[in-house]
Amino acid sequence: MALRDQLRVMVVDDMSTSRGLIANALDSFGIRNVASAADGPSALQKLATSPVHLVISDYNMPGMDGLQLLHALRTNGPTRGIGFLLITGRADREIIDMGKRLGMNNFLKKPFDPAGLRAAIEAIVGKL
Amino acid sequence: MSDPMAEIRASFFIECEELLESLQDGLQTMDDGDTDPETINIVFRAVHSIKGGAGAFGLDNLVHFAHRLESAMDEVRTGRFHPDGEAIRLFFTCADVLGDLVRAARDDDTVSSDVTDPVLEKLEKLVGVEEEAEEDLDFTPTTLSLDFGDDMALPTLPDLSALPTPEPDPADAPLPGGKGFTIFFKPDPALYLSGNxxxxLFRTLRDLGDLTVTCHTTALPTLDQIDAATGHLSWTLTVHTEESEQAVREVFEFVDGLCQLDITPFATVPSATLPFPLTATPFLPPLSPPEQPASTAMLPDPTTVPETLVAKDTAVRVKPVETPPSESSAPAKPSGTPTQPHATVRVDLERIDRLVNLVGELVINQAMLSQSVTEAGLPPNSPISTGLEEFLQLTRDIQESVMMIRAQPIKSLFQRMGRIVRESSASVGKEVRLHTDGENTEVDKTVIERLADPLTHMIRNAVDHGLESPDKRLAAGKPREGHVTLTAQHRSGRIVIEVSDDGAGINRERVRAKAIEKGLIPTDAQLTDGDIDNLLFLPGFSTAQEISNLSGRGVGMDVVKSSIQALGGRIAITSQEGKGTTFSISLPLTLAVLDGMIVRVANETLVVPLNAILETLTLTQDDVKALGPQAHVVQIRGGFVPLFDLGAELGYRPPQESYVGGIVLLIGQEDGNRAALAVDGIEDQRQVVIKGLEGSYGPVPGIAAATILGDGQIALILDPTDLVSQASGRTRSRPPQHALAG
Structure with a gap:
């Protein structure tokens, strides 16, 4: 069974458009287990009941931003090992450095195409 | 739309409208002097999100503009630029252009660079953003090792089901403080086979203290593979107790050897170290409510953390997101601020309309059923009658709820008016500030959409004709800046929207002269101030001495009036010379249902809207006074009210000889005047479903719509104000000889 069949992914973005775009791309890669959340807290809540291997999260979200979500994941035992791909509109050095320190697995700058997303995911989990 | 990309694209544009709305909102808040960083963040985020989405769809023009605006907003956000009034006005213009670009992209249209470039130029000049060079960011992705084991042997995700297994790690303690245990419990199939x-077990455990139970369902196979005799579930339990580990073990004594059981005390760590209230494991509804005090947590190592995270509530009861402070020192925003997102569902309007129609049918059906039951002569206390009574209540509740789905705040419309004011004031060289109030008043979606045109016209009128030029204002001792106020409120079952200006008021002499010149009124007409003001609503009336390019281009207030009337509304005007003019629109709450009084006139059944009826009375000899062969008045408590014979006005029969003993409905009109309508009898009072007539018949004077009654009969719904104004207009303007002849 290929990795893509087993991989569980959660997409976190406050814009439903972005969630839809990413989910659509994931679907085209053959990843079927995709959950989504509109903000950090609901992502954490959903992860508590159905864990995933990889979280793909937007950086700029109201309330809890992507890095805050990453921090919450990393400081909580069961979610500590979840892979984290940050999507940013502005790839500031500051954001990337902070992500690095918090244990971000990879980042992807907007706008991106499905191939870019796939590459960013594969860099974390291996060939899909 | 089966193409997923097309669907996502469509939803992007809907989302853009929401973002544009919050952008306008944020700018308005900034314009009002608010310097809250969160407000600026909202503004920034709205532009940022539009840019992000547009990038994904390759909408380059939109991306380009949004990017420049985003950069400017970033300057504001980071405190490098402090916007003044002028800057904010420019931001508003940018937001307007951004909106144009969004809509152009949606409709495969383009916005000329003649529009966008000057705005960007101004923006650059004002804010002076330097395009930052794309930084070369070195980042090496870290690989995640996902061991899925032997594919064939393990079709499920073994390492996921193991994820929640608590390790003896301090940070895993799910609940801050106190003594207790975290228990991982995974029954072997034998446990179930032996009848356990x-x-x-959990209930017994609960006796020891507060218990939180979490069920792990990840090992559950799909339904076709499930073996009911094998347990697939495991649990993590946390129990707050002073009891010893031994006491906890004793609970599981009888299943010893039939399960995997790990018991870990969690009191080994200092309390309140969790940075975020994510409990280690999932929850089932707790058997007893866990007591978890909200706590502001210390972070393990503050230097590695960007911002303080504030714990608010337990994870199971995560509420709509509280806005955490953007700086560790800033206090958290109180809940209920507008920045708080709500959980929403987008539904195709067609589906809602279908539901509205079905509920309408349900109401009619219910009425028919009630009537049959009454006719069957069942006693009022029979189970059928009482059941029907409850059914009636439920039907009404459903109807109200359905109507509420269609209602939305009028805010989006008001925001559009902000732009109209900005653009129209700029084009006529006036300084105008728009004030809005009651933006959260909820109005039926259809009404909002259909109000846009008339309201736009009224706002333009207010700016163009209502307000004086800055010089004239100064000369009149007024501030240079004119004010236009737009308000909405619920008033006695209707929505009242007012557009007022603090301009010169209506120049009645000029209006009168113009009306005479256009032959709309006779030269010797005796008109009250109110009559003159209402001349503005006559077709083709325009008082602007020079027709500006803003208003008065063929579309007059008569068009505004008829669009309002088409919505079942009315428009009234009040004006005070030198002080300003107010247009007041009154609209029904919904276009779908109506509380009506069922009346009988000349063997016809009619519905009169209940909210129009002030009282009903039976006439005596003394009550009716004849003013002429066809004009009567009713004397009510010392005042006189014109009497109209409904049967005659609607052409059902000739006017009656005498009204003594007859029933009249006293009608209150928008302008505060009253009128009496003579009817033959009152039958009932009930809610009716409005079925429009215009699709089939066009507008009928005096008639608002139709409905279907309980017995299946069609009844017309009266528009009393229109009927009275038609009737009184006829009596007033009709030359006497015609009245005598006919």
Missing amino acids: EPLY
């Missing part, structure tokens, strides 16, 4: 039931 985990639920009873």
